[in-house]
Amino acid sequence: MASSGFGRPQLPQLIIWSPIRHSGAGEVGTIEDVCTACGERNPAGSAFCLYCGVYLGWDEASTADQPATRQSVPSAETSAYSSQNPIQSQSVQGQPAVQGQPNVQGQSTVPAQPIPDWRSSDPPCPQCGQPNAVTLRFCSKCGKALRPTQPISQAPRAAVPQTWWERFWDPTDRRARREYRRSLPPLYRWRRVIIGVGLVVAVLVLLSLIGKDPVGWAKDKYYAVRGTLVVADPVGYAGSPPESVAQGYDPAALGSAAVDDAWATAWAPDALAPLDACDGKPAAKGMVRLTFTDPLRVRRLDVAAGLPAADAKRPLQFKPSVLLVMYDGRCTELPLKDSSELQKVTLDTGVPVTELLVAIGATYPARADAGQPLTALTSLAVLSRPH
Structure with missing residues (x-):
């Protein structure tokens, strides 16, 4: 295979000549370039193959020093036309070429600049503007790819476990x-x-x-999630022993809504009695016993320690600082603040109980001139889950 003047190998082309009959004008020959790479036919004058993009004009670029590689291939219509006019065909083939004059018949079959038969609606090439049919992959003038090629399949990524x-x-x-x-x-x-x-x-x-109880268990779990608590009612309040209640005070006042009454008992730091249920911890001899009609699991105590704030005797008495709560053989120590406000103290008995025994284990000091060695509670409410 010969090389062209551009340093590229010359690709042979196969030229197909086919006559087209026009009314009253005889016959005019057209040339089609057949790409030797893919075998597809291209219009005459195409610089690049419309289907594979191979350059077709190597022989035209080097006509000065290379012989033409285009060959006339008679089509079916040409053979039929020659068989019908044998004399004219022989005279044309047998006529000697005059030296110095161009072969008019040979040049008439090859147009100098063929015009492709494209419709005006065909999209132009984005690089050179040449109209090309939508079915073509490459431009016939510059060889630019008109349709993107299929992307190269990449290796699948390794699956990352989730x-x-x-x-x-x-x-x-x-x-x-x-x-x-x-x-x-x-x-x-x-x-x-x-x-x-x-x-x-x-x-x-x-x-x-x-x-x-499955229903009660489910309800208890529901209220536990929501944190719902209600005041236990009814609750019985009584002094233990009854004679330990100070004169003028009533244990029933602990469960009433009024804040002008209270329960009080004597407080003598030197005369405290140890409690066996609380591992011998000392406490006042007077206690409060709370009883419930139905067993319930206590969740919280709301306590108002000392006399009401409006009572003038409040600073003269000892205010409770520690409560000892006994139930079901156990004892829980609850600290209190030195305040007349209602204090919410967490107490979870863990199991339903029928009574609580509350004793005062320690107090805040009273004034030095205190004439009443007493300690009191204004209110004591028990809270549990709803039934």
């Missing part, structure tokens, strides 16, 4: 699982609901067998 929470919240994965469940038979779609209901029934049966 954590369970990423898989749970991934909307694409959840949508895929939902579509998969919908494609299953009804029994498979409802099996999760059936299993859930079966587990609930099994829990209720188990609670019933061990002597628990």
Whole structure:
């Protein structure tokens, strides 16, 4: 294969000549360039193949020193025309060429600058503006790719494992699982609901067998989540022993809404009695006993320590600083502030109880000129979960 003047190998082209008959004008020959790379036919004068983009004009660029590589290939119409006019064909082929004069018949079959038969509606090339049909991949003038080629397939990325929470919240994965469940038979779609209901029934049966109230247990869990507490009612208040109540005071005042009365008992720091239920901790001899009609689990105590703020005797008495609460063989120590405001003290008995025994274990000091060695409580409310 010869090389052209541009340093590129010359690609042979196959030229197809076909006559086109016009009314009253005889026959005019047209030339089509056949690409030797892909075998597709291109209009005459195309610089690049319209289908593979191979350059077709190497022989035209080096006509000065290279022989033409275009060959006339008679088409079916040419053969038929020659068979019908044998004399004219032989005379044309046998006529000697005059030296120094161009071959008029040879030049008439090759247009000097063929005009491609493109419609005006064809999109132009973005690089040179040449109109090209939408079915072509390359421009016939400059060879620019008109349609993007298929991207080179990249190697698939390694799958990164997802954590369970990423898989749970991934909307694409959840949508895929939902579509998969919908494609299953009804029994498979409802099996999760059936299993859930079966587990609930099994829990209720188990609670019933061990002597628990399933409804009460469920309600208690619901109120525990919401943190709902209500004042226990009714509650009985009594002094223990009854003679320990100071004169002029009533234990029933601890459960009343009025704040002008209270319960009080004698307080003598040198005459405190140890409590066996509280590991021998000292406390005042007078205590308050709270009784409940139905067993309940105490969750909190609302306490107003000392006399009311409006009472002139408040600074003259000892104000409680520690309460010792005894229930079901246990003892809990509750600290209090030196304030007349209502104090919310957390107390969880853990189990339902029928009574509480409250004693004063320590007090804040009174004034030096105090003439009343007493300690008092204005109110004492018990709170529990709703029934």
